[in-house]
Amino acid sequence: MKQAEKEDYLQNYDLLKKRGKPFFPYAVLKDASMMLVVFVVVAVMAIVLGAEQGPKADPTTTTYVPRPEWYFFFLFEVLRVLKPPWLVPIATVGIPTVAIVLLLLLPFYDRNAERRPERRPIAMIAAVMSISAMAYLTFLGASAGTPTEIDQPAPPGTEAGLQVAAQSGCLACHKIGENGNDGPGPELTEIGDMLPRAAIARSLQVGPAIMPSYAELPPKKFDDLTAYLAALNGNE
Ligand code: HEC
Incomplete structure (x- = not known):
């Protein structure tokens, strides 16, 4: 700041200070009353509306x-x-x-x-x-998109299986394209090239290592899912 500007500023400041009101009690009273209003509003909302708590935590969920x-x-x-x-x-x-x-x-x-x-x-x-x-x-x-969405097109005719894969929590442990976590399971982007459909189905039924078994899926969903995985060859 230039010297002249600075003096000008200080002069103005002095003037305003003489004209103004002291911080205590004026500003303090104003702030305190506003704080009281906010406090009362929050308290009333807490009593009348309550807090939304959501469903109970489930430590076993994978989805x-x-x-x-x-x-x-x-x-x-x-x-x-x-x-x-x-x-x-x-x-x-x-x-x-x-x-x-x-x-x-x-x-x-x-x-x-x-x-x-x-x-x-x-x-x-x-x-x-x-x-x-x-x-x-x-x-x-x-x-x-949530981790329960697979944000890439399904191979033709396997759209239903993509939905099953998305909603079954596979992405918690597997990567499909740019979706999901890189591990602990192997990447599934090209799983169709590496395993025949029958072997994929067996993996899903058995649930190797820490992977849960998906044998309980309704048969239609299970078929859709294996069709989708078998068609994944990284060409999409
Ligand atoms: C809790 C983590 C977890 C979840 C959830 C999970 N997997 Fe796995 N999956 C694994 C692990 C770990 C392996 C490797 C197991 C091993 O070492 O044999 C695996 C292996 C596989 C294999 C065999 C791959 C290969 O190269 O041998 C397929 C196929 C597979 N998973 C598909 C799925 C599908 C589809 C879903 C969802 C319906 C799913 N997984 C859910 C952890 C998981």
């Missing part, structure tokens, strides 16, 4: 779809988009930490005394861009 609270959807989306494992710490710890440190240091590197938004183009562009990016990521995260 649970973990989702964050909505205000974490933007981070969740960043994690979803960054596939390589070495990028994950950067997304979960690195980027948020850098953003918070930048915000904390703002008073030190932004020495501009100007308050009008239109005279602060850099700060305004940065703010609008961060908010838009977060809003966009939140939207993507909220509308993202």
Whole structure:
């Protein structure tokens, strides 16, 4: 800031200070009454509406779809988009930490005394861009396909089997294309090229190692599922 500007600013500040009201009790009273209002509203809502608790936790489920609270959807989306494992710490710890440190240091590197938004183009562009990016990521995260969806076309005629695979929790342990977890089970993207349909069906009935048995699936679903897996050859 230039010297003249600074003196001008301090003069104005002095003037306003003399004209204004002291923080205590005026501002304190205002804040305290607003806090009381918010507190009463939250208390009344808690008593009248109660809190939604959802279904009881089931520790044996293999098809649970973990989702964050909505205000974490933007981070969740960043994690979803960054596939390589070495990028994950950067997304979960690195980027948020850098953003918070930048915000904390703002008073030190932004020495501009100007308050009008239109005279602060850099700060305004940065703010609008961060908010838009977060809003966009939140939207993507909220509308993202769940781990119980297989986001790639099924080989012709096996659409029903894709749905069975998606809803049976296979993606918790297997990868199909870009969907699902890489392990503990082997990738299934080209399973049709590696195993004949009968062998796939046997794997599903037996449930090798830690894999659960899917022998209890209704026969139609079981057939759809094996048809789908047998047709997976990585050409889609
Ligand atoms: C709890 C984790 C888990 C789930 C859920 C699971 N699997 Fe598996 N699956 C495995 C593991 C681990 C293996 C490898 C077992 C072994 O070493 O023999 C395997 C093996 C297989 C194989 C044999 C692959 C090969 O190359 O021999 C097929 C096919 C298969 N799974 C399909 C499925 C399908 C389809 C589903 C969903 C209906 C499913 N799995 C669900 C863990 C799982």
